[in-house]
Amino acid sequence: MEVFPAVDILSGNCVQLVGGDRLTATVYGSPIDNARRWIAEGAANLHVVNLDGAFAASSTNAAMIREVVEMTDVFVQVGGGIRSLEDARGWLNCGVSRIILSTFATQDPAVIRTLSQEFGSERIMAGVDARNGEIAVSGWQELAGDFIGWAEKFEELGAGSLLYTNVDVEGKQAGIDRAPVQKLLDAVSIPVVIAGGVSSSQDVRSLKELGASGCVLGSSLYSGKITLKEALEAAL
Template sequence: MFDAYEVIPAVDMQDGEVVQLVQGERGTEKRYGDPAEAARRWIAAGARTLHLVDLDGAFEGERRNAPAVEAVLGAVGDEVAVQLGGGIRTADEAISLLDRGVDRVILGTAAVETPEIVREISDEHENSVMVSLDAKDGEVVVSGWTEGTGLDPAEAAARYEELGAGAILFTNVDVEGQLEGVKTDPVERIAEAVSIPVVASGGVASVEDVRVLKEAGASAVVVGTALYEGRFSLEEATDAVA
């Protein structure tokens, strides 16, 4: 899935626009324009993967930014992978998106509520499911980071690997969007618990954060606010871990 460590730009969408939230809280968003334009910008900067999230879908359980997703898919060439999450609740919907050209679907709430959905989709599209484990205070949370589950991220990751997940996306909500740096301990725990790729997200503020997450065992890192705010460029981050 990842031939080498990747720095993946986030294209989080709300009301048809790119936004970034602080700790996943609605009302904290800062807007960054058109998703397709953002996608083209990151591709021009050398992105090999784009990370798309329908935030309205994540909060409300129904995909609301489908037109924006379609526009991004239309702007992306065959050389750039697209992983999409937010509001994907059924296997049929996930398979339809994969058939449409999405490379990986990201399942959070659906995977927690119905774990077998991971196997069902994987049987149709091998290594296409990225299970999103978003953690707040060391507990997996769902429904747009608003509901606790009682699940330990590392234990949950191992279970989803058994069910056929192709990768784990771990977001540390405690530091998400704050530009105050990352915490590597939970990433290390998850990377040690599974053999599939672990993609880290949350808190990246510097090129050094990108580097230490690689050392912690991540196969890739998703970066949002730091890139949009110009803390560093995608090229600088990529060169630092080459």
């Protein structure tokens, strides 16, 4: 199973939030320094979230993410604020390994097929961020229907993988909720990466046992509750 240390960028800083609330932001220095730290500790993948929004609207973050891509040889997936085909193509054309389409994919699902045909499905990941069993969109402020139904639709449209984030436990460092993860993995056949609540080696082992293709480490990694070495060993 793959492990993805998170590098979430807000106003040029690497941060971690609780439940997506910007008022809870804890700053952890520069994005590139953190990217280099996780790579030095053995990361082969990075999960980068542009919390300030679109490619064109956040040139500072775009430059930072481009620097991460250019100065490392790891797999970099990027999400956050991709609101148009122009945004999506901008990230993919600057060398990002894979993009994550979330709110945009629920507003215009056909973009998944368009981008998968244009760039290859392996570079297109659909975000399934869920609260209370419904997909959460627009910065997790709105609910837009059953998350399983959306996951199945994204697969049908050609998404190469899914990112499932359990908003109910995200950032709380209190462990994963296995039930919705199992429900999702039973419903689709494409790879699924899990985010939200991954706080211990046991969480990582549980996700591997359930059949997840990967997991994202955020707040618990930055706070020291779990080390990257522990997570990588549990994922073997």
